[in-house]
Structures are given as C-alpha cells and as structure tokens.
Amino acid sequence: MARNGSGRPPGEPRAIGYLYVLPAFLLYAGFALFPLGRAVQLSFYDWDGQTLGTWAGLRNYTDVFTDPILRGAFGHTLVLILFFALLPVAIGLLLASILNRARVRGLGFFRTVVFLPQVIAMVVIAIAWKQIYDPTSGFGPVRGWLGDYSLALPAVGLIGTWFEIGLATVLLLAGMSRIPRELYEAARLDGAGPVREFFAVTLPSVRGEIAVALTLTIIAALKTFDLIYMTTKGSPGTTTLVPSYIVFDRAFRTNQVGSAAAVGVTLTVLIFAISFLVNRIGDRSTS
Amino acid sequence: MIGRGERAANYVILVAFAIFALYPIGKIVAIALGPADSGSGGGILGVHPGNFVDAWQTGHFGSYLRTSLLVSVIVVVVSVLCSILAGYALGMLRFRGADALFYLFLIGMMMPNEVIVVPLYYDLRSVHLTDTIWAVVLPQIAQSIAFGTYWMRAYFRAGNRSMVEAARLDGANSWRTLWSVLVPLGRPAIVTLTLLVFMWTWNEFLIPLVMVTKDSLQTAPLGLAFFQGQHTSATTLLAAAACLVATPIVVLYAFLQRHFIAGMLEGAVRE
Numbered sequence: 001m002a003r004n005g006s007g008r009p010p011g012e013p014r015a016i017g018y019l020y021v022l023p024a025f026l027l028y029a030g031f032a033l034f035p036l037g038r039a040v041q042l043s044f045y046d047w048d049g050q051t052l053g054t055w056a057g058l059r060n061y062t063d064v065f066t067d068p069i070l071r072g073a074f075g076h077t078l079v080l081i082l083f084f085a086l087l088p089v090a091i092g093l094l095l096a097s098i099l100n101r102a103r104v105r106g107l108g109f110f111r112t113v114v115f116l117p118q119v120i121a122m123v124v125i126a127i128a129w130k131q132i133y134d135p136t137s138g139f140g141p142v143r144g145w146l147g148d149y150s151l152a153l154p155a156v157g158l159i160g161t162w163f164e165i166g167l168a169t170v171l172l173l174a175g176m177s178r179i180p181r182e183l184y185e186a187a188r189l190d191g192a193g194p195v196r197e198f199f200a201v202t203l204p205s206v207r208g209e210i211a212v213a214l215t216l217t218i219i220a221a222l223k224t225f226d227l228i229y230m231t232t233k234g235s236p237g238t239t240t241l242v243p244s245y246i247v248f249d250r251a252f253r254t255n256q257v258g259s260a261a262a263v264g265v266t267l268t269v270l271i272f273a274i275s276f277l278v279n280r281i282g283d284r285s286t287s
Numbered sequence: 288m289i290g291r292g293e294r295a296a297n298y299v300i301l302v303a304f305a306i307f308a309l310y311p312i313g314k315i316v317a318i319a320l321g322p323a324d325s326g327s328g329g330g331i332l333g334v335h336p337g338n339f340v341d342a343w344q345t346g347h348f349g350s351y352l353r354t355s356l357l358v359s360v361i362v363v364v365v366s367v368l369c370s371i372l373a374g375y376a377l378g379m380l381r382f383r384g385a386d387a388l389f390y391l392f393l394i395g396m397m398m399p400n401e402v403i404v405v406p407l408y409y410d411l412r413s414v415h416l417t418d419t420i421w422a423v424v425l426p427q428i429a430q431s432i433a434f435g436t437y438w439m440r441a442y443f444r445a446g447n448r449s450m451v452e453a454a455r456l457d458g459a460n461s462w463r464t465l466w467s468v469l470v471p472l473g474r475p476a477i478v479t480l481t482l483l484v485f486m487w488t489w490n491e492f493l494i495p496l497v498m499v500t501k502d503s504l505q506t507a508p509l510g511l512a513f514f515q516g517q518h519t520s521a522t523t524l525l526a527a528a529a530c531l532v533a534t535p536i537v538v539l540y541a542f543l544q545r546h547f548i549a550g551m552l553e554g555a556v557r558e
Contacts, residue, residue, distance in 0.1 A: 024370060028436075032429035032432075112544055113305045124508075124511065127526070131522070132310075170552065225493055247401045267401060
C-alpha cells in the first residue's frame with residue numbers, strides 16, 4: 001500500500017480511504033443493497049418465479065390494505081407489539097428500578113439470567129416453549145394454548161415477552177445507573193417513597209433508553225419469523241399469521257413472488273419509519 | 288432507607304422473574320436428559336446422557352453442527368476483516384463522501400432479512416448458486432458488514448488521534464498504523480464484534496432455510512426445524528439436539544457475557 005497523504009494535516013480527506021472501503025462495499029452492495037433494489041422492482045410485478053412476470057403497478061401494495069389475510073397479518077403484528085415491546089419494557093422498568101434502588105445481592109447473576117434468552121437461537125426457544133404448551137404434557141395453565149383459536153396469538157406473544165424482558169431490563173438498568181445519586185437523595189429528603197421516586201426521578205431520566213428499547217423490541221415483533229415457522233405456521237386458521245411468514249409463504253410456496261416482495265418492502269418501510277419516529281421522540285425528550 | 292417489607296417484595300419479584308427466565312431452558316434440558324423415546328434403559332442415576340450421542344449420530348446433528356461452524360467461521364472472518372478496513376476508512380481517514388457511505392451502511396443494519404431473501408433466492412438460482420455454501424454465507428456477510436462497519440467506525444472515531452499522529456510521524460503509512468497501532472488497541476471492540484457476528488450467524492434460520500435443501504449444507508437450526516417436522520414423537524432426541532445447538536453460544540456467553548451485553552446494548556444505541 002503506497003504512502004499517501006503525507007504533508008497533509010490530519011483529518012484531511014484521504015483518497016486512499018476508498019480502497020479500504022471497497023471490499024466491504026462490494027460485498028454489502030452486491031448481497032444487501034442490490035437485492036433490496038430488486039425487491040422493490042419485483043414488488044411491481046406479478047411473477048410466479050418461473051415464467052415471465054407481468055407489470056402489476058401498485059396492486060401488490062394496495063393488496064396490503066385490502067386483502068383481508070394481509071390486513072389480518074399486520075393486525076396480528078400490533079398484538080405482538082404489545083407482547084414483544086410494551087410488556088417487556090414495562091416489566092423491564094420494574095426490574096431495573098428494583099435492581100437500581102435496592103443494592104440487591106446477586107445483581108450480576110440476575111442480569112446474566114434474565115439476559116440469557118437473548119443469546120439462544122429462536123428455533124431452540126420455540127422447541128422449548130412448544131413443550132410447555134404441549135396439549136398433553138405441557139405446563140398446566142397454558143396447556144394446549146398454541147392450538148386454540150383465541151389463545152394461540154397471545155401464546156406466541158408470551159414467548160416474545162419472555163425473550164425481550166432481559167434486553168429491556170439490562171438496557172434500562174444501564175440508563176438508571178447513570179442517574180446522579182443526589183437526585184434520589186433530594187427526592188428522599190422530600191419524603192418520596194419508592195413509587196413517587198420512580199415517577200419523579202427514574203422515569204424521566206431514562207426516556208432515551210425507553211425509546212431505544214421500544215425501537216429494538218418493536219422491530220423484533222415486526223420481524224417475527226423463526227418463532228411462527230417453528231410453532232404455528234400461522235395456524236389455527238390464520239390466527240397467528242404474520243407478514244414475515246406471508247413473505248416466505250408467498251415467495252417460496254404459493255409462487256406469488258411479487259406480492260411477497262411488496263409485503264417485504266412494506267415491512268422494511270415500517271421498520272425504518274418506526275426507528276426514525278421513536279428516535280425522534282427519544283431525542284426530543286432527552287435534550 | 289429501604290424497609291424490610293420492600294426488601295422482601297423485591298427479592299420475591301426478582302426470584303420469580305429469574306425462575307420465569309430459566310423455566311423453559313430447564314424444561315428442555317430435563318427432557319433431553321430423560322428416558323429415551325424408544326423407552327430403552329441405560330440411564331445413569333436417572334439421567335440419560337446417551338440421548339446426546341443419539342442426537343449427534345442418528346439425528347445427523349454432528350454434521351449440522353459442523354456445517355454451522357464452517358458457515359459461522361467464514362462469515363466472521365470475512366465480515367470482521369472487511370468491517371475493520373471500512374470502519375477505519377469511514378471513522379479515521381474521512382474521505383469525500385464518507386458520511387453518505389456511512390448512511391448507506393446504516394440501511395443494511397435495519398433492513399429485515401425477509402425483504403432481501405426473496406430476490407436473492409431467485410437471482411442466485413439463475414446463476415446456479417443456490418444449494419451451495421455461498422448462498423448461505425454471502426448474504427450473511429453482507430448484513431454483518433453493515434453492522435460491523437457501523438461498530439468499527441464508532442471505535443475508530445473515538446480512537447486515540449495522538450497515537451495515530453505519533454505513528455505517522457514515525458513514518459508509518461495508513462496500513463501500518465491500522466494494523467500495528469489501532470487494531471491491537473481495539474481488541475475489545477473487535478472481540479465483541481466477532482462474538483456478536485458469530486452468534487447471529489450460528490442462530491440464523493431464514494437464509495439457510497431458503498437457500499439450502501442438501502442435507503450436507505444444512506445448518507444446526509435448520510436441522511432442528513426439519514427434525515421436528517419429520518419425527519413428531521421423538522421429543523427426547525429433539526430436546527437433546529436443541530441443547531446441542533444452543534450450548535456453544537451459551538458457553539461463550541457464560542464466559543464473555545460482558546461482551547455480549549455491551550455489544551447488544553451499544554450496538555443498538557445510534558450516535
């Protein structure tokens with residue numbers, strides 16, 4: 001590699017930078033950006049994956065709003081957001097504020113344990129939970145939930161809650177540990193109990209972390225695929241059908257590639273919009 | 288400061304959630320160690336470690352785990368190397384257009400697999416690359432590079448400019464500065480990145496599911512899914528196999544949990 005940029009002040013643009021980015025950029029552009037563009041292109045066609053596609057205009061996108069199956073799937077995602085994002089963040093707030101307020105013995109151990117689900121493959125998690133929901137040998141109160149029309153979606157959601165609690169707790173705990181101790185001392189001098197202390201001091205200080213936790217967990221809810229594939233495949237009926245499973249099903253099973261691409265692009269746009277929005281709200285409240 | 292009642296309530300809540308977190312994991316381990324599906328004996332003190340041998344051999348999980356290891360190592364080596372170079376360029380060399388490129392990489396960090404896997408499958412099929420290891424590895428390298436570039440750029444931006452200046456005054460060019468000064472100093476950041484990419488690749492399901500049908504190319508999570516589909520009654524073997532698939536990452540996590548937690552938290556917080 002030739003010597004470059006000598007005699008320039010540091011921080012000056014250095015053309016050699018292009019060479020360093022090149023390998024990463026080629027791989028990334030070829031196998032991520034280009035397919036993204038192709039997905040957008042495919043989404044405007046009717047294509048069965050074999051013969052020549054025909055131009056469909058925006059129909060694959062209007063289907064997202066009019067096709068009852070697709071609309072239902074996006075509706076299920078809203079329910080999953082409750083279980084994957086809102087519940088874990090609420091529980092995470094409780095657990096983190098306990099850990100932060102009372103200097104609990106075994107904090108490190110607890111953190112390790114609640115975070116553990118995050119590192120286990122979703123396929124393995126699904127297998128474990130299927131045993132818990134098993135109609136004959138499962139855990140008493142939740143036995144047979146995955147096969148029940150009204151309980152299957154909450155049952156899948158509960159797995160998400162279990163999975164995301166650790167992430168939310170650890171993230172919020174990190175934020176709480178940065179709150180100056182004096183704020184708590186002042187609150188206690190004012191006679192605040194644990195509840196008032198939480199609403200007056202803790203909650204306002206971790207808004208940024210709440211925003212990050214919500215972004216991550218909402219995106220996880222939108223992307224739920226492995227879990228549905230392994231537990232219900234959308235059944236019973238279509239009660240647990242979600243957009244990402246429809247993408248897979250239409251692209252590789254029922255040969256509606258254009259529609260699959262449109263659902264995928266819609267999902268991507270939603271994810272970008274949510275990250276952007278939640279972060280804007282987080283920024284405004286932390287500054 | 289904290290009353291005894293509150294203290295007791297705190298412990299009850301924490302213990303309850305610890306049990307909740309561990310229960311499904313304990314359940315699957317218990318099933319894996321239980322009596323075999325065929326009902327044959329051979330247990331030691333009521334546990335049956337032979338189930339793991341069965342999963343390894345008759346369940347083909349030895350082969351699936353080897354494939355997973357191969358795939359993960361390729362993805363880790365290529366993407367970490369590329370990310371170091373790209374992060375260095377975007378974080379320290381700051382050429383024209385560096386910021387625009389950075390935002391381009393950010394897109395890949397948020398983009399769901401579902402959207403790219405559809406065109407990737409059909410395009411790779413038309414060049415006869417599906418059902419090869421490249422179809423599994425290349426898309427995952429691309430995604431890991433997006434995160435890795437973001438991650439390494441953050442390290443290089445926070446990096447020690449005066450050390451770089453000193454190296455440059457000693458006559459080191461940008462390549463030497465990177466490998467002899469910055470990379471050794473950045474070992475913690477690189478270790479974290481390596482662990483995260485390894486975990487994500489090891490646990491990845493959708494890409495191998497779409498790209499591969501050949502038995503010899505199936506990764507461990509894929510093997511689990513197919514095994515579940517084919518042997519609905521072989522619960523013990525399935526549980527044992529599931530434990531085998533989870534164990535490598537859980538062991539890494541047990542020893543290097545700071546890296547995992549810090550990486551997954553900091554990686555999430557955009558600047």
